[in-house]
Amino acid sequence: MSRYAHITGWGMAIPQKVLTNYDLEKMVETSNEWILSRTGIAERRIAAENESSASLGVQAALKALEVANVHPLEVDLIIVATSSPEHIFPATACIVQDQIGAKRAGAFDLSAACSGFIYALDLAAAAIRSGALNTVLVIGAETLSRFVDWNDRNTCVLFGDGAGAFVLQASEEPGGVLAGVMRSDGSGAELLTLEAGGSKVPASQATVLNGQHYIRMNGREVFRFATRVMAQSTLEVIQKAKLSLTEISVIIPHQANQRIIEAAAKNLGLPVEKVISNIHRYGNTSTASIPIATCEALQEGKLKAGDTVVFVGFGAGLTWGAVLVQWTGPLPTKKRVYPRRYRWFARLRSRILRLWRRVEGFLWGKNAT
Ligand code: ACO
Secondary structure (H helix, E strand, O other): OOOEEEEEEEEEEEEEEEEHHHHHHHHOOOHHHHHHHHOOOOEEEOOOOOOOOHHHHHHHHHHHHHHHOOOOOOOOOEEEOOOOOOOOOEEEHHHHHHHHHOOOOOOEEEHHHHHHEEEEEEEEHHHHHOOOOOOOEEEEEEEEHOOOOOHHHHHOOOOOOOOOEEEEEEOOOOOOOEEEEEEHHHHHHHHHEEEOOOOOOOHHHHHHHHHOOEEOHHHHHHHEEEEEEEHHHHHHHHHHHEEEEEHHEEEEEEEOHHHHHHHHHHOOOHHHHHHHOOOOHEEHHHHHHHHHHHHHHHOOOOOOOOOOEEEEEEEEEEEEEEEEEOOOOOOOOOOOOHHHHHHHHHHHHHHOOOOOOOOHHHHHHOOOO
């Protein structure tokens, strides 16, 4: 019997605080006109002091579990893709695991910069299809505002905070994640870096004074690389799924720059309406941008059950990749059919299960913050 990995739940979380281009005009030498025309960004969200990558990840994850109607105890694995983890270790995924009460789940962080969500999705689906796991929570969670040099106009106008999550579940119904590609080219590593704080350049007074704990980027080169790989990996994943471009309903790309999104649409020969963009509202939220754009596309009816969607992204590393999904939505709850003389048993079983869930919910509620 074939196994498929369906995306059955989704959720997003964004901080309340909005930072507009006009606010940035007061902080660095820039203008709303420059930012809007060069990037498509009008505003972005900034995490409050009491918010973090984990707290935003928890909110997105709980929403996704609710949509999927999955209890945290059913989760086998949590992958948090992040470029702004809470610490080098422990993993942000473990903090999320504890706070949502996923007591049976393994948890780890995935570091592939903005391509992290694509990588995590592809890996989670492969683990489900192989039979190793049944339910995986994939989260993209970022507080990049904490790593931005607010005096560097080349980068501070680009990034924003937020989180998004998908629940993936095994099913025998055909559909779900059908193909994925993951690529990298470390020869471009220096184009986008957060240099210090690791083992090569440990934190010191000098690294702080030199601003080496901030994001540094060669924007022009990253732009060139991005426009090349977005269309390329979209076509690659479509070919891998043995489909054609005309069968794709919608493309949800990483939201880094509106001009990169438009160049990808042009290179693919697709109308720009087929390529989802919400960058004007949130800027570049790295690993969170694809699940956030997905949640909004669903709300706006731009993505529906039965659609074939390509998620495609790129990021530091350099990394890039794409995942092709036959979008299904939440799985119908399986009802067991009992012979008439065993109906009493079915009723008793469902009462015990309901009671058990309430006890679990009570205990879990006590643990959740
Ligand atoms: N306001 C005003 N002027 C600015 C600003 C700003 N915020 N930022 C840069 N400029 C200036 C530059 O200094 C430069 O001036 P100069 O010619 O006197 O040196 C001029 O504007 C043009 O600079 P360019 O770099 O050529 O501008 P470009 O059109 O390439 O846009 C941008 C810059 C927006 C950064 C673009 O290159 C880009 O989006 N690159 C990709 C970045 C990206 O996607 N990064 C994320 C990767 S994902 C991840 O892993 C995190």
